[in-house]
Amino acid sequence: MKGQLIMDQGIKLKWSLRFLLFSLVFGFSFGEVRYVLPEEMQRGSVIGNVARDLGLEVTDLNARRARVVAEGTRQLCELETASGNLLISQRIDREELCAQASVCILQYQLLLEDPLQAYSLVLDITDINDNSPVFAATEIKLDLVESTVLGRRFPLESAHDPDLGTNSVREYKLNLNDHFALEMSSQINGNAYPELVLKKALDREAQAEHVLKINGIDGGNPVRSGTASIHIRVLDANDNVPVFSQRVYKASVPENSAIGTVIATLNATDLDEGVYGELTYSFSHLSDKMGGVVEINPLSGEVRVAGLIDYEEASTHELDVQAKDGGGQASHSKLIIDIIDLNDNKPVIEIKSTSANVAEDSKPGTMVALINVYDLDTGSSGRVTCTISDNVPFKFVSEVKNYYMLVTDGILDREFQPEYNITVTATDAGSPSLSSVKVIKIVVHDINDNPPTFTQSEYVANILENQPVGTFVIKVTAEDIDDGSNAKIFYQISRDTNSEVSSFLTINTETGELFTSRLFDYELSVHFQIKVTARDGGDPPLSSTCTVNVFIKDQNDNAPVVLYPVQTTGFIAEDIVPAEAPKGYLVTKVVAVDADSGHNAWLSYRIIHATRPDLFMVGLHTGEIRTMRAFVEDDEPKQTVLVSVTDNGPESLSATITVSVVIGEGLPVLNELFEFADEPRESDNLTLYLIVALAAVSSLFILLISGVFYFKLCRRSYVYRSTAASLPVFPMAYCTPNFTDLSRCGTLLKDERYDSFLTTGSWRGDFRFASNTDTDTLKKRSAAYQKNTLRRASTDRATLKMRAGAPHPCYVVK
Secondary structure, X not given: OHHHHHHHHHXXXXXXXXXXXXXXXOOOOOOEEEEEEEOXXXXXXXXXXXXXXXXXXXXXXXXXXXXXXXXXXXXXXXXXOOOOEEEEOOOOOHHHHHOOOOOOEEEEEEEEOOOOEEEEEEEEEEOOOOOOOEOOOOEEEEEEEOOOOOOOEEEOOOOEOOOOHHHOEEEEEEOOOOOEEEEEEEOOOOOEEEEEEEOOOOOOOOOOEEEEEEEEEEOOOOOOEEEEEEEEEEEOOOOOOOEEOOOEEEEEEEOOOOOOOEEEEOXXXXXXXXXXXOOEEEEEEOOHHHHOOEEEOOOOOEEEEOOOOOOOOOOEEEEEEEEEOOOOOXXXXXXXXXXXXXXXXXXXXXXXXXXXXXXXXXXXXXXXXXXXXXOOOOHHHHOEEEXXXXXOOEEEEEEEOOEEEEEEOOOOOOOOOOEEEEEEEEXXXXXXXXXXXXXXEEEEEOOOOOOOEEOOOEEEEEEEOOOOXXXXXXXXXXXXXXXXXXXXXXXXXXXXXXXXXXXXXXEOOOOOEEEEOOOOOOOOOXXXXXXXXXXXXXXXXXXXXXXXXXXXXXXXXXXXXXXXXXXXXOEEOEEEEEOOOOOOEEEEEOXXXXXXXXXXXXXXXXXXXXXXXXXXXXXXXXXXXXXXXXXXXXXOOEEEEEEEEEOOOOOOOEEEEEEEEEEEOOOOOOHHHEOOOOOOOOOOHHHHHHHHHHHHHHHHHHHHHHHHHHHHHHHHOXXXXXXXXXXXXXXXXXXXXXXXXXXXXXXXXXXXXXXXXXXXXXXXXXXXXXXXXXXXXXXXXXXXXXXXXXXXXXXXHOOOOOOOOOOOOOOOOO
């Protein structure tokens, strides 16, 4: 046993040396590397260094995804990319792969990508003596008649040895005996088989049976052998053997023929009669592969299809057949069956490499997949054409036989089409042609090539003043047709926005919702504008900007403020009205303003209390106080009227003012202050003269009275004269320095100065406008004024002086 082991190791060493010698000699041949190796090498054994033999760098093998692929055969070897060695990955049995073929060649391809290169790897598998000769039957029975002539030959079945050459059966030996010898004979194809030769006459009476042993010995080193016993029964006279009509029968049958199809009919004859002339047909030796494929009728000699015949398994079969008579004598012949190839195999589509994702900015010609297409059929049936779907931005490029590169052939746009299901169709040239279909799914990978887009370029938001901090204002929305992080949008207030304005609002960076970050005052600002930027999560990020216009809506949060009559603590200004004033005479005018705007600033005037309820009335919207009747002696000389000024807000606010009216004796009645003056009637010339004379006298009188009245009032500090007009005014010190209406919708006008007057001339309008208003001061101080009523101490009034071009506005009553 130990000697056998040493002998096996020596054989393996011998074959390894032979393998290395062949590798060196046949290393390169036009892009083809041929390796000669013995069968039954251990797994992991090195066949050769592919990188060195092909002149490749070992580092390129991993970088270019090198691999070894087989076409239609099992993968028996593998590439070790770290070293470049080609290794045995599965058991290699030459007899299983190539049966009795004299040359056993395995074809492989070494594929490298980027760029695609293919090298042919040819493995020449040599035989080793790993099989012992085996006889089909361990016991051979022969029936010989005792009259058999000397020298008669009896063919025996050869021992079967799957090995080739010297490793196959080389000789046969028969044990020593007196009657039989063993000689070799050859068939027409050169195969040798043993024949038993009768050397000494048989005598049934002397010995009815003979038992011999035959050894089949191969030429391997070490020698292997197989043994069978020959059991010879001596019979009476059967001196004719069967004879076949042909020494070799040839037949052909299409592959995939139906079971029961007749392939050939054997014919043999025997000149004997009776039992000795009855023949039975059988296969001498039938391999395992053919065991279920063909069968023979033992009586008729018909050979029929019994299973699937496949051309791709084997294109021809050589079978040994025999005919045996009833006496046990047999003769042998050959049956050669040629298989006719049919187009019964669809083309095979194998995806050798594929990229699940391809970037949408990939350049035309970028490889997406590597496809191997082949057909197991031969001839035209094995020629394959490969096509892909129409109207897709991909195409096939073939630089190596049976290999196709699927490359991009146009511009990809994920937003237009995010994925492609590419149908690959392989069609052979057989008749009828067969085709195979495989679908390759290619997903287009997104890049950040689209900026966010706002649904509106400008947004308009309205918010009431005085809303608490954190009040929702508006939501801006942007969309990005990219995918994944490239479509994730973040919002922020643009840096282009004024730093002061940008602090008015805060924004939710993920939702785009804007909230207040301070209290808004309509009286300070009615509108501001910010810019919002939407930025995506790509690298680099893309962005776009929209404009948000925020309008502040007014609330009725300011009560009316009375400008005239001026009242301070302990002092109420008095208005003088002539005692002769008729009904409808303008006594004075209540002047009030409201810092709000619109409906909130519409003011209504009502008398809520008066010394004489039936003596005065006030204009609902003008604030003019007029007499309802003429004065009588019973009327008190000093009348007090309490007027309420109410705005038009949802929840109205109001202010009250006390008007002090003094009935003055001897004061002239001015017709222009009389609402109900009668139209002058025409008179004759005499009347005209009288009127002119009376008017002249009256004018002189009025001038005198007016002068006295004026100086009297000046001494009392009630009325001042303006250098710009001859109308009475109240001091500018009583004019609020900080009223303004930024909306231009309220009772105050922006950038205007007001001079307040008494009742004279008020029928012409409520205000007279001037210039030189300090609007910045108005804006800064208007809020403060709404919370504090203008007050002036009586001591301050004594020192008031009229100054032209004062920097603060005054309100004018005309």
